[in-house]
Amino acid sequence: MVTPDVVNEDDIAKLIISDDLPDEQPSFKAYIEAKVYDKEGHLIQYRRQPMRSLTQYFLALMAIPLIGTYQGASVNSAPGIITSVLGLPSSMSTSGNSANILWNWTIQIGSGTQGFTTSLESLAAPINNGTGAGELLYSTIGISYAGSAIYVTLQVTNATDTAVSVTEIGLQGTVIIQYYGSNGYTTTSYNFLLSYDTFSTAVSVPGYGMAVFQIILSFTG
């Protein structure tokens, strides 16, 4: 007998989150990579560090494939995690037709730093997409997977002659609900910061250079 007598749910709950289990490997690892190239295309810097900080929005988003979007087979309301954390409606108002849900990810980089909280919503100082001073030109996000690892890749180009310093990076998510309203199908979107990390030392993108940032989410299985 391991636990001697009546244990209430609060006691059980304490068992759920407790000390680490040191003899077993973690079930998830995440890394951030940065490769920096000069204006001639030479690789001049390579950085890789563990990702540290997922937000509660990531947890809520990953709950969707786990628990679905309905509270039950005959309950036409979204689960509390989805509505309370992501702020999505419990049910969409539709005009005789369907609704479905999708999401997208992108990488945002910035030049500030800030403390982490699980409800962080944006970077401290996002670097704008553009060709002006202090801006970087963002390319289309690349997404791939291999087994249980997902790779998110962003290439940025510095169109100016002045270096741009990158000190923070986040995975941003957009949840899209597509539904049939009074004027046909339409969408409504909700934006979230899914992760936030600062670089241990700043990544400098040289004038007319470029950089490739990658976030790797690996469920080790």
Add this chain to the structure above:
Amino acid sequence: MMVSKGIEDIDVGVPRDAYDIGKDTPTFNAYLTVVVRDSEGRVVKVHRQRSHSPTANFIGLLLPLQYFLNCGCSYTVKNTGGSTYGYRPTIACNGLAISYPNSSSNYPSYLVMIQVGSGQQSNPYSAYSLASPIANGSGTGQLVYGQPSVSSNITVSGGEAYFTITQTFNNNSGATITITEVGIITYVQAPAAFNSNCNAVTGYAMADTYGQLLVWYDVLSSSISVSNGESITIYYTFAINP
């Protein structure tokens, strides 16, 4: 084409703290806790282990829209009966996406159960069903399945946050039952908004019912024996920054 001709001149070694040395603070962890109670409700055993294994179904359903836009492809999901479907979420024509509650036409996608079994399989990632599921009932070798429940919110404590999925099972079979594997099964339906001609679909004329998908699977690090009259409660805990 970019040529990295100066690569030999720079330090491209992986920083020491990026190696898998088992000391990195993980950003996400899943735990599996099994509490066994006797017929009077007293806890007689608590089993706790890391949960390791999202299945390929889970990874496919988690992939963002941009993946599908870039590749123009679909992701094959396989239900517990072995039938396969091409998942291809998109806002554009001929796309399917997970259903969402609404005031008109509902084809629910929902958590079916935590399922327990008496078998095991070596590659959890490719598992689409338990190796040997224990049926719901009070007959020989069966357990009475309770209803699954999910935290109504995420619990936040400092930088840590988690939610749980829970289900209780009772052994009324008249004999001891041994559990060796556990999985989460979710029922998924994916309606389309626009058909291949980009015309709005009406009345869910175009939708895929994937059925029951195994999205998470674990083999227990040690088997759990449930005597007749006992119950077990399984807690799946998903935590960030623990």
